[in-house]
Amino acid sequence: MKNEGIGISVPRREGREKLTGAALYVADQIWPGRIYGATVRSRVAHGRILGIRFAEGIPWSEFTIVTAKDIEAMGWFNRVESIEPDQPFLAGEFINHAEEPILLLAHPDRHLLERARRAVTVEVEELPAVLDLDQSLACRQAVGGRDNLFKEIRIEKGDPDGVWATAAHVVEGEYRTGAQEQLYIETNGMSAEVTQGEDGPGVTVRGSLQCPYYVHTALTQLFHLPGPRVRVLQMDTGGAFGGKEDYPSIIAGHAAMLAWKAGGPVTIVYDREEDMACTTKRHPSRSRLRTAFDAEGRLLAMESDFLLDAGAYCTLSPVVLSRGAIHALGAYRCPNVRIHARAVATNSPPNGAFRGFGAPQSLFAMERHMDIAAARMGLDPVTLRRRNLLKKGDLMATGQIVTEDLDLEGLMDRALADLGYPHKRAAFARHNAGPGMVKKGVGFSVFMHGCGFTGSGELHLASVTGVRTRADGRVEVLAASTEMGQGKETVFTQIVSEALGIPNELVSMGGVDTREVPNSGPTVASRSTMVVGRLVADAATGLKQMLMDQGFLRDGGPEGWREAVQRAHAQSGGMTCFSQYQQPANLVWDDVHYRGDAYPTYAWACYAVELSVDTVTWEVKVEDFVARQEVGRVINPILAAGQVEGGVTQGLGWALWEKVETAQGRMVNNQMTNYIVATAQDLPRIRVRFEENNPYALGPGGAKGLGELPMDGPAPAVLAALQDALGLLELREVPVTPERLLEAVEADHG
Amino acid sequence: MDEGRMQLELTVNGVRRAVPVLPMARLLDVIREDLGLPGTKEGCGEGECGACSVIMDGKLVNSCLVPAVQAQGSELLTIEGLAQGGTLHGLQQAFLACNGAQCGFCTPGMVLASVDLLNRCAHPSEPEIREGLAGNICRCTGYVKIVEAVQAAAGTVRP
Numbered sequence: 001m002k003n004e005g006i007g008i009s010v011p012r013r014e015g016r017e018k019l020t021g022a023a024l025y026v027a028d029q030i031w032p033g034r035i036y037g038a039t040v041r042s043r044v045a046h047g048r049i050l051g052i053r054f055a056e057g058i059p060w061s062e063f064t065i066v067t068a069k070d071i072e073a074m075g076w077f078n079r080v081e082s083i084e085p086d087q088p089f090l091a092g093e094f095i096n097h098a099e100e101p102i103l104l105l106a107h108p109d110r111h112l113l114e115r116a117r118r119a120v121t122v123e124v125e126e127l128p129a130v131l132d133l134d135q136s137l138a139c140r141q142a143v144g145g146r147d148n149l150f151k152e153i154r155i156e157k158g159d160p161d162g163v164w165a166t167a168a169h170v171v172e173g174e175y176r177t178g179a180q181e182q183l184y185i186e187t188n189g190m191s192a193e194v195t196q197g198e199d200g201p202g203v204t205v206r207g208s209l210q211c212p213y214y215v216h217t218a219l220t221q222l223f224h225l226p227g228p229r230v231r232v233l234q235m236d237t238g239g240a241f242g243g244k245e246d247y248p249s250i251i252a253g254h255a256a257m258l259a260w261k262a263g264g265p266v267t268i269v270y271d272r273e274e275d276m277a278c279t280t281k282r283h284p285s286r287s288r289l290r291t292a293f294d295a296e297g298r299l300l301a302m303e304s305d306f307l308l309d310a311g312a313y314c315t316l317s318p319v320v321l322s323r324g325a326i327h328a329l330g331a332y333r334c335p336n337v338r339i340h341a342r343a344v345a346t347n348s349p350p351n352g353a354f355r356g357f358g359a360p361q362s363l364f365a366m367e368r369h370m371d372i373a374a375a376r377m378g379l380d381p382v383t384l385r386r387r388n389l390l391k392k393g394d395l396m397a398t399g400q401i402v403t404e405d406l407d408l409e410g411l412m413d414r415a416l417a418d419l420g421y422p423h424k425r426a427a428f429a430r431h432n433a434g435p436g437m438v439k440k441g442v443g444f445s446v447f448m449h450g451c452g453f454t455g456s457g458e459l460h461l462a463s464v465t466g467v468r469t470r471a472d473g474r475v476e477v478l479a480a481s482t483e484m485g486q487g488k489e490t491v492f493t494q495i496v497s498e499a500l501g502i503p504n505e506l507v508s509m510g511g512v513d514t515r516e517v518p519n520s521g522p523t524v525a526s527r528s529t530m531v532v533g534r535l536v537a538d539a540a541t542g543l544k545q546m547l548m549d550q551g552f553l554r555d556g557g558p559e560g561w562r563e564a565v566q567r568a569h570a571q572s573g574g575m576t577c578f579s580q581y582q583q584p585a586n587l588v589w590d591d592v593h594y595r596g597d598a599y600p601t602y603a604w605a606c607y608a609v610e611l612s613v614d615t616v617t618w619e620v621k622v623e624d625f626v627a628r629q630e631v632g633r634v635i636n637p638i639l640a641a642g643q644v645e646g647g648v649t650q651g652l653g654w655a656l657w658e659k660v661e662t663a664q665g666r667m668v669n670n671q672m673t674n675y676i677v678a679t680a681q682d683l684p685r686i687r688v689r690f691e692e693n694n695p696y697a698l699g700p701g702g703a704k705g706l707g708e709l710p711m712d713g714p715a716p717a718v719l720a721a722l723q724d725a726l727g728l729l730e731l732r733e734v735p736v737t738p739e740r741l742l743e744a745v746e747a748d749h750g
Numbered sequence: 751m752d753e754g755r756m757q758l759e760l761t762v763n764g765v766r767r768a769v770p771v772l773p774m775a776r777l778l779d780v781i782r783e784d785l786g787l788p789g790t791k792e793g794c795g796e797g798e799c800g801a802c803s804v805i806m807d808g809k810l811v812n813s814c815l816v817p818a819v820q821a822q823g824s825e826l827l828t829i830e831g832l833a834q835g836g837t838l839h840g841l842q843q844a845f846l847a848c849n850g851a852q853c854g855f856c857t858p859g860m861v862l863a864s865v866d867l868l869n870r871c872a873h874p875s876e877p878e879i880r881e882g883l884a885g886n887i888c889r890c891t892g893y894v895k896i897v898e899a900v901q902a903a904a905g906t907v908r909p
Contacts, residue, residue, distance in 0.1 A: 021789020
């Protein structure tokens with residue numbers, strides 16, 4: 001039998017549909033009688049709504065219109081279900097951020113709809129807006145949360161205060177990271193229809209989304225409907241990265257309210273400008289770090305004041321902050337730690353989940369700080385890492401013990417050798433001393449990414465998956481995990497194929513439809529392969545056992561597998577085996593004090609980059625990039641490499657090109673013309689290397705999580721390489737656009 | 751015919767078609783809605799991302815920037831017309847084998863841009879491939895597997 005199980009680069013299952021144009025995304029769906037929806041949004045960051053005017057010349061009676069008053073009149077719940085129910089579907093009296101939705105319109109003619117949207121004027125009494133962290137922390141004006149904080153976390157270990165006075169070196173620094181636009185190529189979109197059942201009306205939505213059960217919960221709350229009367233289906237999803245984690249709940253609510261009032265199906269698909277202006281971005285951050293070292297450069301104490309700009313509503317900021325805080329110490333051993341992390345409310349559009357989820361921000365600060373500290377102490381950055389990198393038996397910031405046989409130093413050495421770091425460093429130093437206009441540098445970062453949900457997240461989720469028989473003799477996977485380009489369809493197939501010893505063609509992936517699949521949790525946090533994949537393997541194994549116990553399958557197959565499943569299905573009317581997450585007994589986590597096992601396991605990496613800088617234009621060119629990581633067992637090498645290459649590219653963009661420009665709280669470069677992401681010409685061939693020495697015992701086949709890790713490493717590596725090329729110490733902020741680089745050079749030359 | 755509409759006659763994926771359209775309608779909308787071929791995608795609506803790329807009279811165009819009137823009498827190739835009778839085009843096969851498509855949304859445009867590139871240059875170097883595809887933005891792949899797919903299809907590197 002052809003081996004199509006774990007470790008094989010089988011082609012993407014849904015690849016053929018995607019390559020022939022047959023894949024159906026939300027905007028592609030032909031739905032008889034559907035009309036289009038649009039959203040009127042706030043132009044101001046903070047204000048009180050005085051009235052809404054409808055200009056003449058538009059046949060308003062043809063339009064379906066929904067406002068906050070209509071939501072109230074219908075008795076619906078005008079709050080989007082999330083960690084805190086603070087965000088309204090539509091602003092009623094107060095506007096708390098620019099682009100906040102105020103009114104919904106629907107009409108069959110898209111062109112007339114757009115004219116109508118522009119013909120609605122919201123009269124507003126503008127109020128002072130809080131648009132930066134310091135203003136918010138000063139708390140002279142309440143924006144959100146308690147004292148303008150949506151979440152505050154303290155992680156304490158040892159006693160840093162006992163160290164500062166006596167340490168050989170104390171290094172302080174402030175680091176900032178900018179917002180980042182998701183820029184999935186398919187914008188957010190959702191279709192909704194209202195169905196009439198025997199027990200009353202129900203709502204069905206289909207769209208571009210990561211987390212069907214988040215949308216499901218939001219809609220049941222909005223309409224006060226029992227769960228079975230809300231149905232959520234995922235269409236093919238054109239990229240997500242976290243940007244379709246919580247936002248789809250809002251657009252689904254909007255489409256569903258319009259559909260309810262219109263009495264027919266409604267589709268809302270954002271255009272690019274709207275999507276960029278209003279949907280969630282990576283949180284901007286500010287880190288203030290202080291570290292103490294002994295004379296040899298060993299870390300004695302570390303203190304971090306870590307801030308995230310959450311925007312006007314809570315959304316997922318508390319958990320983004322949590323991951324950021326836990327990663328703030330990086331992959332280092334340090335006996336005395338104090339991390340103070342706060343998610344701060346401002347009158348900006350809410351920021352949210354984006355690949356890495358807080359970790360890229362805090363890891364950037366720590367890695368940058370270590371390079372600056374090395375230079376201050378006259379140590380080579382490699383040497384400083386060598387003296388401080390975590391090893392087996394060490395304690396992390398939360399007191400979690402490193403239990404795996406971790407060889408981070410070796411991983412670092414191998415990545416640096418791949419790049420040719422040692423000899424390039426010397427050669428470039430000679431080159432840069434010369435008169436050439438182009439300077440060259442090399443840099444690297446060492447880091448980790450916690451796999452799966454933070455702390456007790458998985459315990460609370462208690463995810464369920466199933467595998468069932470089909471009449472055609474295949475087995476079908478039932479999971480709410482969504483394919484968004486990462487390869488879940490293929491990877492889950494391989495996991496089942498491996499568990500049952502059957503070819504991939506005998507494994508069917510059911511569509512994601514809340515009427516069919518159990519809640520296996522959201523498709524986030526690098527958890528789908530490691531956590532949900534394991535549940536899928538267990539359910540598959542359970543089904544096989546059922547087939548054997550009931551005499552349908554004699555020796556476990558694969559011979560006669562199809563016939564056995566067909567027989568079992570026909571005779572039993574269909575058999576399903578479910579599997580539910582059980583928290584491993586050895587994982588202990590204290591949510592209040594942030595002590596214990598923050599993650600069940602970690603992926604580890606060293607990324608190294610070579611770049612050149614044109615000192616006339618200050619353009620930076622990435623010449624070579626090595627991404628070496630330990631991710632447990634790799635299920636599908638070619639898909640995994642694709643994840644890393646894509647993540648690295650987003651990380652390079654965050655470091656060098658992608659700058660969200662705002663004015664009075666509104667994004668002003670919300671176009672692909674002036675928000676710059678990498679093209680094929682801007683990149684070298686990213687060289688991906690996997691190490692599989694430390695399989696995770698509870699992951700399917702030993703797999704760990706992978707998807708977010710590659711976002712963490714590029715930015716600090718790039719700034720280290722710029723430091724190497726230009727001899728600048730004061731690069732502490734991303735993105736480093738050519739303008740920023742020029743400013744830094746001028747500041748450095750005093 | 752509705753007032754203001756013109757009869758657009760063109761050959762789409764080898765088939766003669768005639769549809770009434772507004773002269774300044776975007777070719778993208780005509781392809782998706784009037785011709786019923788939703789494989790061509792809208793990513794930005796301003797000619798930056800290349801998701802709406804199609805081949806018109808042998809040249810790659812951003813269909814979001816082409817007014818319908820300009821397509822009168824033209825020969826159009828969209829992603830739906832690339833595979834022949836269920837057999838994938840060599841580039842489609844290479845994209846599948848090399849994992850050149852992830853979320854799939856830039857893919858129709860990217861594949862057609864690759865077809866156009868290989869039409870112009872049968873054996874491109876890696877820099878030529880990167881330049882040839884620079885008008886098509888992909889947010890998922892980092893372009894590595896796309897470059898490898900084009901190389902494989904061109905026979906410059908074995909997959």
